[in-house]
Amino acid sequence: MGNIFTFVFFKQLIKAYLFFAFLHTIFCLIRMYYVQHFACNQKKGKLRRKQLMEEGRLKIFPLYESEQIQNNKKLGTVRLHVFSNDTNERTKAVIICPGGGYDHLCTKTEGYPMAARLNELGYTAFILEYRTGFDCSPHAPMQDLAQAVRFIERNQDWLNVDIEDYAVIGFSAGGNLASIFGSKEWGYDFYKTRKPGALILAYPWTNVNHWLQHPYWNIFIGLLGLWLSERGNIWMFGFGKHFLRSNRETLCVQNYVDESYPPTYMFAGGNDILVLSHSHTDVLEKSLKEKNVPHMYEKFFALPHGIGLGEKTSAEGWIEKALAFWQEHI
Numbered sequence: 001m002g003n004i005f006t007f008v009f010f011k012q013l014i015k016a017y018l019f020f021a022f023l024h025t026i027f028c029l030i031r032m033y034y035v036q037h038f039a040c041n042q043k044k045g046k047l048r049r050k051q052l053m054e055e056g057r058l059k060i061f062p063l064y065e066s067e068q069i070q071n072n073k074k075l076g077t078v079r080l081h082v083f084s085n086d087t088n089e090r091t092k093a094v095i096i097c098p099g100g101g102y103d104h105l106c107t108k109t110e111g112y113p114m115a116a117r118l119n120e121l122g123y124t125a126f127i128l129e130y131r132t133g134f135d136c137s138p139h140a141p142m143q144d145l146a147q148a149v150r151f152i153e154r155n156q157d158w159l160n161v162d163i164e165d166y167a168v169i170g171f172s173a174g175g176n177l178a179s180i181f182g183s184k185e186w187g188y189d190f191y192k193t194r195k196p197g198a199l200i201l202a203y204p205w206t207n208v209n210h211w212l213q214h215p216y217w218n219i220f221i222g223l224l225g226l227w228l229s230e231r232g233n234i235w236m237f238g239f240g241k242h243f244l245r246s247n248r249e250t251l252c253v254q255n256y257v258d259e260s261y262p263p264t265y266m267f268a269g270g271n272d273i274l275v276l277s278h279s280h281t282d283v284l285e286k287s288l289k290e291k292n293v294p295h296m297y298e299k300f301f302a303l304p305h306g307i308g309l310g311e312k313t314s315a316e317g318w319i320e321k322a323l324a325f326w327q328e329h330i
Contacts, residue, residue, distance in 0.1 A: 018219070025220040028273045032304035036109065039315075040308035045112025048083065048119060057084050063147045074135040078144045080151060081127040082159065083115035092197070092330075093152050093161040094118055095126045097145065099172025099306070101205070101228055102132050102235045110171040110202075110308050117309055117319060124161050126152060130177065136235045138247065139186055141177045146191035153194065165197025165330040169322075172275060172306065173232065175204025175266070176251060179284070182264070183256035198326035201266035202318070203305055205275045206253040207283045208232060221273045228274060257287040263294040263329035265322040267315060269303030296325045 052058035059082040064075040085091060096118075098110040105111070107127060115125035130144035131137070145168070153163045170178030178199050181187040188195045208229055216222035233242035233251070241247055249255060266284070268277035277299055288295040300315045310316050 021218045021220055024218055025224070025273070028221075028271065028304065031271075032273070032306065035304050035313065036306050036308070039310050039313050040109040040306070041113050041311050042108055044116045044309075045108065045114075048116035049112050052083060058082070059084070061151065063144065063151055074131055074137070074140075077129065077131060077135050078147065079129045080148050081111070081115070081129070083119055083125040083127070084160070085119050085122050085124045087122050088160070089122065090160050090162055091123045093126065093156070093159075093163050093166040094123050095128055095145070095148055095152070095166065095168045097128050097130065097141075097168065097170040097174030097177050099170075099174045099205070100132060101173045102136055102141065102232045104132055105129055106171065106306070109306065110174070113309050114169065114171075114319070121320070121323065123323075124159065133235055138237050138241075139250070140236075142181055142186055143191065145177060145181050146188070146193045149188070149193045163194060166194070167198045167200055167323075167326050168196050169200040169202070169319075170204060171202045171308070173205050175201040176206055176208065176253065179204055179206055179253040179264070180251070180256065182262045183253070184258070184260070185256050186250055187256075196262045197330045199262050199264045199266075200319075200322040200326065201264065201281075203268050203272055203275050203281075203307075204253075204266055204284070205232075205280060207280045208251040209248040210252060210279075210283070218273075221276075224273065225276070225279070254283050254287040257284070257291050257293060259291050259293070261288070261291060261293045263325070264288060265296045265325045267298040267300060267318050267322075269305060269307065269315070270299055270301040271303060272305040274305040294329050296321070 061080045063078045063080055069076040096111055096114050098106045100106045111127040115127055118125040128148050130141040156163045168178040182196055182199045237247045266281055268281040285297045303315055310318055
């Protein structure tokens with residue numbers, strides 16, 4: 001009789017756990033989209049883009065030659081948007097890499113608004129549309145970022161920017177791209193381009209394949225992390241090859257941090273259920289500390305994923321602090 005009672009009790013307990021864990025996950029997702037709605041300020045980016053278009057100042061360039069695109073049509077999706085500042089002053093170059101889990105690009109929420117804010121602060125900003133989804137292939141986004149650096153360097157006088165000690169701003173998967181590009185193995189040195197002067201990482205997806213090393217009290221959030229990780233690996237390496245550890249390890253940034261790694265600013269939200277800080281930014285910070293890399297790490301309590309500029313949240317003004325950190329280390 002006692003065994004039956006114990007079985008029924010634990011069965012009900014598991015049901016209650018699954019029910020409340022599911023409700024918690026749904027609540028967090030709804031809250032995330034609600035906060036994103038005002039924090040990213042899409043309107044700012046939309047209005048700035050419209051203004052530049054009306055003034056004939058918005059420039060969008062393909063980054064590969066027509067012959068290259070003819071041989072590989074996927075290269076035709078790679079473009080660089082140039083948001084020129086209003087001061088006509090020569091500034092350091094800032095390249096923006098929106099997120100999207102290597103599945104798509106969140107340009108409207110993390111690209112245009114950030115470029116608009118950088119223009120307000122006097123900088124000329126470059127938004128990189130790199131290969132994602134079916135157009136992606138092993139380390140294609142890193143190759144696209146290298147191509148963007150070369151393009152800016154070739155045309156820096158005409159673009160009125162200084163490529164020396166440029167900064168790369170990466171959001172989520174764009175943070176993965178930016179932080180890997182800061183390494184020698186799959187980054188600037190591998191592609192023989194200039195080294196970034198600083199990396200600015202917003203809720204970066206850095207520890208792509210080791211997130212299960214940390215406990216998840218909510219099984220649904222754990223499954224969500226598994227799905228996002230595997231989806232990113234599949235787009236990057238192709239179905240089947242995404243299982244190879246030699247491929248997967250190349251997306252885990254902490255593997256590549258050394259003493260020469262660029263100065264790094266990063267922030268994370270304390271209620272980010274897609275890229276949990278203890279599984280990603282905390283792990284990267286540990287590597288930065290071990291290698292004595294200059295860095296600044298901020299964690300904002302209760303903030304979710306994908307907040308972009310972070311307006312009307314506790315993270316508002318993070319970009320000003322990040323830019324000040326960059327200027328201190330160049």
